[in-house]
Amino acid sequence: MATCPTLPFDEKQWIIRIRRIFDDEIEITDDQSISIFDVPKPLLSTRPEAYMPQLVALGPYHHCRQELCDMERYKLSAAKRAQSHLPGTDFQQLVDVFTKLEHWIRAHYHRHLNLSNETLGWMMAIDVSFLLEFMQTFSKNSNQRTLQRIPSRMSHLVDPSRRTSSHSMLLRDIVMLENQIPLFLLLKAIELRCSPPQPAQSVLSSMLIGFFQEVSTLKGTGCPCTDINQHDHLLGFLYSNMVPRCAEESHGATEEAGDELCHKHDHRKRTLNSVAESLVKRGSKLVSVITDFMVRILLKFVANLPCLSVLTQPIEQLTQQASEPSGSPDVQNKNVTPLLEEIAVPSVAELAYAGVSFCPTVGDLSMIDFSSATATLHLPVISVDINSEVVLRNMVAYEASVGSGALVFARYVELMNGIIDTEEDARLLRECGVILNHLKSDQEVAELWNGMTRSVRLTRVPALDKVIDDLNRHYSSCWKVKIRTFVKAHVLGSKELLGCVAVALIFLFIGLQLFCVTRGCVPASYGMARRK
Numbered sequence: 001m002a003t004c005p006t007l008p009f010d011e012k013q014w015i016i017r018i019r020r021i022f023d024d025e026i027e028i029t030d031d032q033s034i035s036i037f038d039v040p041k042p043l044l045s046t047r048p049e050a051y052m053p054q055l056v057a058l059g060p061y062h063h064c065r066q067e068l069c070d071m072e073r074y075k076l077s078a079a080k081r082a083q084s085h086l087p088g089t090d091f092q093q094l095v096d097v098f099t100k101l102e103h104w105i106r107a108h109y110h111r112h113l114n115l116s117n118e119t120l121g122w123m124m125a126i127d128v129s130f131l132l133e134f135m136q137t138f139s140k141n142s143n144q145r146t147l148q149r150i151p152s153r154m155s156h157l158v159d160p161s162r163r164t165s166s167h168s169m170l171l172r173d174i175v176m177l178e179n180q181i182p183l184f185l186l187l188k189a190i191e192l193r194c195s196p197p198q199p200a201q202s203v204l205s206s207m208l209i210g211f212f213q214e215v216s217t218l219k220g221t222g223c224p225c226t227d228i229n230q231h232d233h234l235l236g237f238l239y240s241n242m243v244p245r246c247a248e249e250s251h252g253a254t255e256e257a258g259d260e261l262c263h264k265h266d267h268r269k270r271t272l273n274s275v276a277e278s279l280v281k282r283g284s285k286l287v288s289v290i291t292d293f294m295v296r297i298l299l300k301f302v303a304n305l306p307c308l309s310v311l312t313q314p315i316e317q318l319t320q321q322a323s324e325p326s327g328s329p330d331v332q333n334k335n336v337t338p339l340l341e342e343i344a345v346p347s348v349a350e351l352a353y354a355g356v357s358f359c360p361t362v363g364d365l366s367m368i369d370f371s372s373a374t375a376t377l378h379l380p381v382i383s384v385d386i387n388s389e390v391v392l393r394n395m396v397a398y399e400a401s402v403g404s405g406a407l408v409f410a411r412y413v414e415l416m417n418g419i420i421d422t423e424e425d426a427r428l429l430r431e432c433g434v435i436l437n438h439l440k441s442d443q444e445v446a447e448l449w450n451g452m453t454r455s456v457r458l459t460r461v462p463a464l465d466k467v468i469d470d471l472n473r474h475y476s477s478c479w480k481v482k483i484r485t486f487v488k489a490h491v492l493g494s495k496e497l498l499g500c501v502a503v504a505l506i507f508l509f510i511g512l513q514l515f516c517v518t519r520g521c522v523p524a525s526y527g528m529a530r531r532k
Helices: 011-022 066-083 091-100 102-108 117-138 165-174 183-193 200-215 234-242 245-249 255-262 264-303 309-323 348-353 388-402 408-419 423-431 442-450 462-477 479-491 495-519 524-531
Strands: 357-361 369-371 376-380 382-384 435-437
Touching: 066 091, 066 117, 091 102, 091 117, 091 183, 102 117, 117 165, 117 183, 117 200, 183 200, 200 234, 234 388, 348 357, 348 423, 348 462, 348 479, 369 462, 388 408, 408 442, 408 462, 423 435, 423 442, 435 442, 462 479
Parallel strands: 357 376, 382 435
Antiparallel strands: 369 376
């Protein structure tokens, strides 16, 4: 599927617009940052249907796609119903208001909009009317749900019970990056409809709160901030309330400063964990030294036994690995920018084998933490349903497009992608309460995370990188893991050792035969056969 093709270039209209700009008839808004982008091609090529609307086009990017034209009559119906709520019952008033704001509207879009002012005003007025009719189904105030009566023939699209498949498709379409509409237009439309006793900001806030509770994948993040001065559109509203500001500001700072900023509200828990960790390390240091010494002596003794000299080299490698500090040089070097393929972390099942437990936490991404003292990985509770993949993918695309900071949310997606490989991994996280699965099976959850695309550029997020490094360090230092790795690499994968075992078994069998012959324990039938 392709995006909306470029409209024919009108030279006269372009010259007229440029002259109006130079004559100061059109204001250039340099202080308004671009917020509605094209999805980066590396992401779009992986799963186009997750980024391109399948049912309705909102805004100019996909307006002229032929397969979305069927929704035009529903949008026009919503606009006509909105007209009855406008003063003077004239929809042209709303169009005129949007036309006067056309320079603010254009400033939000990354792509040049080759549309006349009047065309842009009508397009936005119709789309905003339809979007408000849909958004009122999320309002928490029952009095505000009567803002616009929804006819029965549209109940399959705008469903207050939110149970129809078309409603879910529409919900996915309105969170897509290329299908966004500036939030200030919704506020302007509500201001023209509502009477003074019912402030427009209050009406919109009620809709946004219900929308956030319905769409947000992270549960327990609290009441979202609904001030439209801080949000450009619905996707930006979701992102800013799901991704903590402290995690974004930690980019470029030291690891300790970033952790202190992001986990300030959880200072007591971190203090207790650090004290417990120091006590455990001091208490186990002596035991670790004694254990390593005894294991080395035992392994050296086994390696010096006859017929087992083939084990000398791998055993030396194992003891040398045990004496080296955990973690590779690349992991310990904090100044190295991570490569995409460096996101290597054990799966949930492997971490559980190494003694790691998983604890669900209530909050945003700043709550992700690994306690070495208790071997516990704290992860925020995430709800997974049929809309989650589109929400996650478009938030990653928005984050990659909007700013120069750290890709915090993309790093979180990479972490979940790394630890969830199989159905077993998804099941373990579901059973411990980290994942609330509303899909048909755990296999679908695993496929969702495995299909997620990684970030489109390199980044470091100190808090999350520390969690990844600590997980790898804990896993690699576990003796169960070291022994299993040693057996796979040097026992099951060694032809020389298998040959040695085969020779030993042959000599053992021959020895048993000689013993039986000399002791006279050979069966009578065997003896008669020998005499014949």
